[in-house]
Amino acid sequence: xxxxxxxxxxxxxxxxxxxxxxxxxxxxxxxxxxxxxxxxxxxxxxxxxxxxxxxxxxxxxxxxxxxxxxxxxxxxxxxxxxxxxxxxxxxxxxxxxxxxxxxxxxxxxxxxxxxxxxxxxxxxxxxxxxxxxxxxxxxxxxxxxxxxxxxxxxxxxxxxxxxxxxxxxxxxxxxxxxxxxxxxxxxxxxxxxxxxxxxxxxxxxxxxxxxxxxxxxxxxxxxxxxxxxxxxxxxxxxxxxxxxxxxxxxxxxxxxxxxxxxxxxxxxxxxxxxxxxxxxxxxxxxxxxxxxxxxxxxxxxxxxxxxxxxxxxxxxxxxxxxxxxxx
Numbered sequence: 001x002x003x004x005x006x007x008x009x010x011x012x013x014x015x016x017x018x019x020x021x022x023x024x025x026x027x028x029x030x031x032x033x034x035x036x037x038x039x040x041x042x043x044x045x046x047x048x049x050x051x052x053x054x055x056x057x058x059x060x061x062x063x064x065x066x067x068x069x070x071x072x073x074x075x076x077x078x079x080x081x082x083x084x085x086x087x088x089x090x091x092x093x094x095x096x097x098x099x100x101x102x103x104x105x106x107x108x109x110x111x112x113x114x115x116x117x118x119x120x121x122x123x124x125x126x127x128x129x130x131x132x133x134x135x136x137x138x139x140x141x142x143x144x145x146x147x148x149x150x151x152x153x154x155x156x157x158x159x160x161x162x163x164x165x166x167x168x169x170x171x172x173x174x175x176x177x178x179x180x181x182x183x184x185x186x187x188x189x190x191x192x193x194x195x196x197x198x199x200x201x202x203x204x205x206x207x208x209x210x211x212x213x214x215x216x217x218x219x220x221x222x223x224x225x226x227x228x229x230x231x232x233x234x235x236x237x238x239x240x241x242x243x244x245x246x247x248x249x250x251x252x253x254x255x256x257x258x259x260x261x262x263x264x265x266x267x268x269x270x271x272x273x274x275x276x277x278x279x280x281x282x283x284x285x286x287x288x289x290x291x292x293x294x295x296x297x298x299x300x301x302x303x304x305x306x307x308x309x310x311x312x313x314x315x316x317x318x319x320x321x322x323x324x325x326x327x
Contacts, residue, residue: 035089035091038085038087038322039086039087041084041321043319052136052137052180054125055121056070057121083107083316084105085322087101098164098166099152100149100166101148101150106142110140116133133190136181138180141175143174145173147172151168167204167206170227171201172227172266175196196236198234201229203228203230207226209223223271229265236259237259239253240254272320275290275292287323287324289324290323290324
């Protein structure tokens with residue numbers, strides 16, 4: 001997925017918006033303005049840091065992270081989740097231009113669990129490997145809200161090719177929560193780690209939306225966009241446990257950690273490939289249906305979770321279905 005999005009960057013890249021029906025808007029007899037409202041249903045699968053537990057045959061040094069034995073990392077396999085995108089657009093026919101805005105919302109929650117591979121192994125995270133835990137469960141929650149407002153210039157290339165070159169402002173907020181739970185066989189002892197990463201960032205966006213007319217009402221679409229966002233990333237971790245001090249005498253502990261906030265520069269890559277079908281009704285109105293596949297990647301938006309894994313990229317990919325009405 002990362003290679004696919006990076007390839008799109010060389011073609012004039014990175015992040016989303018909701019461009020619309022180019023071939024029907026550029027008409028000499030069109031009104032001064034045309035208004036569009038659109039709604040997109042997406043089924044997206046997140047990718048990123050989903051490791052929640054480590055199964056090891058020996059201890060690891062939590063500070064140097066030297067590995068003295070083979071370890072097995074256990075990660076949550078996320079599923080496809082519902083998302084939506086709301087957008088509005090004004091077409092300025094005399095200028096062959098568009099003013100567009102949209103809001104994209106995504107929320108997912110995925111779960112996994114396992115029993116450790118051997119009774120001799122230690123189970124936990126790099127900060128807390130122990131020999132009494134036998135079962136591990138993990139839950140990963142992701143939330144994304146993205147808003148854009150851009151100005152686009154319409155360009156006609158022959159009779160069948162139309163392009164919208166756009167630029168503007170983009171805002172993204174991402175929140176990631178990973179919970180790791182460990183218990184012994186009779187569930188009298190346990191340890192739970194909750195890690196929360198979040199970032200709110202704003203920055204410029206540029207891109208293009210290309211429509212190739214296959215038939216009078218059917219077009220092939222390629223959309224590429226890119227954001228360069230700046231913002232502050234925040235990370236917190238809490239640990240709650242009931243662990244054996246002398247085996248027969250469990251001790252309850254609760255610890256909260258807050259890591260230093262960091263100012264970060266985040267690149268966002270987005271591309272869509274799809275087909276659009278246009279249906280004109282009345283004199284100046286149009287209904288458009290669109291279906292395709294979307295890939296979206298945030299490069300290194302979070303802190304590196306050194307107690308779990310190095311990768312902190314966040315991505316979303318999956319099919320989408322869009323309905324657009326112009327009047």
